[in-house]
Amino acid sequence: MMRAAILSLAVLAALQPAAWADGLSKKAKGELAARAGGAFVDAEYDPETVARLFDETSGPSNLPPGRTASRIKDIAMVQSARDNQLIGYGLVIGLQGTGDGMRNSPFTEQSVRAMLQNLGIATEGGQTRAKNVAAVIVTANLPAFVQSGSRIDVTVSSLGDATSLAGGTLVMTPLRAPDGEIYAVAQGPMFVSGFSAQGEAESLTQGVPTAGRVPNGAIVEREIPAKLKDSQIVTLQLRNADFTTAVKVTDVINGFAASRFGKRVAAEQDARTISVRKPDGISAARFIAELENLIVETDMPAKVVVDEKTGTIVIGQDVKISRVAVSYGKLTVRITETPEVSQPAPFSKGETTEVPGTVIDAYQEGTNVALVEGPNLETLVNGLNRIGVKPDGIIAILQGIKSAGALQAELVLQ
Secondary structure (H helix, E strand, C coil), X not given: CHHHHHHHHHHHHHCCCHHHHCCCCHHHHHHHHHHHCCCCCCCCCCHHXXXXXXXXXCCCCCCCCXXXXXXXXXXXXXXXXXXXXXXXXXXXXXXXXXXXXCCCCHHHHHHHHHHHHHCCCCCCCCCCCCCCEEEEEEEEEECCCCCCCCEEEEEEEECCCCCCCCCCEEEEEEEECCCCCEEEEEEEECECCCEXXXXXXXXXXXXXXXXXXXXXXEEECCCCCCCCCCCCEEEEEECCCCHHHHHHHHHHHHXXXXXXCCCCCEEECCCCEEEEECCCCCCHHHHHHHHHCCEEECCCCXXXXXXXXXXXXXXXXXXXXXXXXXXXXXXXXXXXXXXEEECCCCCCCCCCEEEXXXXXXXXXXXXXXXXXXXXCHHHHHHHHHHHCCCXXXXXXXXXXXXXXXXXXXXXXXX
């Protein structure tokens, strides 16, 4: 009985799959390969896949004009790999008289007293008049998969009436998440790009001197548990929702998986979400690394984005305009006041009076009628340029074309 059990274990050891060797030493892998009667094969390693990840093509593109192809990592993100926002309240010290005024910012004085008391310094009575301290709000983004002890950048913004944070030092500030727990602690010298100079009769400010950054200024004290390692379903989210792009990403992933693993693994859920099932015998990190380097031809809806404040107009590639006639004229009304003096007749008892005089002129410029149509972006831009109007005029024309139903795109006003 004992001999049969030993023989069974020996047979099982000889039939061990190569995938079990993951994590073994080089010597152990060699022994396992010798028992298996061949070379050791790592189930997770595919030479062709690794070569494709670092392959670059310099030839001409096969895409139609105006179309672009992007890697999946550039247009989508893994759902569990998102940042988490942190916030904290702290003090910046060491300012050159540009800090908060204690009368206008009483919370700054309270914070200074509380900090000194925590350091064992009694601050009873008296009033602080120093202007070298500023109360600030500290914000940071906690990246995904960050480990305890890592460093992250923080942004510091003034909360009171400080005029500049240049030259200051952020003292120890705990950073909390929405759940109220402390995930990082920030401290370090400030880096401010703007500056402010003031004299008796003039002042000069460039940039924003009341906000700055502390590079690598926060140390992560608590890591957020990641579920990627044990998950069998990887969810990809497109940064720009589009049904066509979601279907193309799904087809590209399934085409790759059919040749790599012999089965389809992806399915589109909606215009933004694609669910991918991780095959057996490969880690989630390696699987995602192979997927995110696949090339996909992206698509987007036709849009015209207009910013009326700055006069900026952004027209997408697929925007088209049906044939329309446009007449744009700028109406100018000029009112001129020309008062006149009325003198009385000689030796009369009349008085000198002022007689009002008003001249109103109205004229219109650029009333020519122009035909505008745009089967493609270049033709559309040339047609708008032929009208010869400024950006504010083009904005008005686009709004009119949209109202007429001739603009085959979404008009977004900002």
